Amino acid sequence: xxxxxAVFVSGGGTNLQALIDAQKAGLIKSGRIKLVxxxxxxxxxxxxxxxAKIPAVVVSKKQxxxxxxxxxxIKRLLTDNKIDLxxxxxxxxxxxxxxxxxxxxxxxxxxPSLIPSFCGKxxxxxxVHEAALAYGVKVTGATVHFVNEIPDGGEIIMQKAxxxxxxxxxxxxxxxxxxxxxWKILPASVEKVSYEIKxxx
Ligand code: GAR
Numbered sequence: 001x002x003x004x005x006a007v008f009v010s011g012g013g014t015n016l017q018a019l020i021d022a023q024k025a026g027l028i029k030s031g032r033i034k035l036v037x038x039x040x041x042x043x044x045x046x047x048x049x050x051x052a053k054i055p056a057v058v059v060s061k062k063q064x065x066x067x068x069x070x071x072x073x074i075k076r077l078l079t080d081n082k083i084d085l086x087x088x089x090x091x092x093x094x095x096x097x098x099x100x101x102x103x104x105x106x107x108x109x110x111x112p113s114l115i116p117s118f119c120g121k122x123x124x125x126x127x128v129h130e131a132a133l134a135y136g137v138k139v140t141g142a143t144v145h146f147v148n149e150i151p152d153g154g155e156i157i158m159q160k161a162x163x164x165x166x167x168x169x170x171x172x173x174x175x176x177x178x179x180x181x182x183w184k185i186l187p188a189s190v191e192k193v194s195y196e197i198k199x200x201x
Pocket of ligand 1: 009010011012013014015016045089090091110111112123124125128178182
């Protein structure tokens, strides 16, 4: 049986698109994306899911009123859809330890730096690239890792380095890290973990 995957998103969803494309191309063959969960009703990722005919739902913390209710609703959706693997692909809501402890080695995240640089609380999206440029590092990249109770602290699955250019802005760097690193190592990691789950079932 193929590993059932849920992808969590909040914004543009280019990483979700990379996963959809990898599935279509047969690069992801041990799992299937069964559900997309968005923390925001405005996320363009919802359009991408719709186009690919993947069921997508919005789970809004604001509407549900608390972190607890938010996580309970997500858990219900995961159970109802028999999800085996959760992929955080630009998901900007924090998941508490109360949530992550129920899915050991079943949640993976893509982060736009070489962990342990520029990661943890407060480092997300463009801020990560702004910090890398401000520090003056010459090499950055992306990391895919398992999610545990420590923000960006779980076991590393894959990393890919990207050189920084003299004329980079946070925006140009973000785009290049996505294209050269994230969109490659996220699908590859999803296949790797899906295969492991399928094999050990
Ligand atoms: C990606 O660069 C992803 O690595 C980052 O947000 C962007 C989402 O883009 N995630 C984090 O910073 C998590 N800490 P996308 O919606 O186009 O995939």
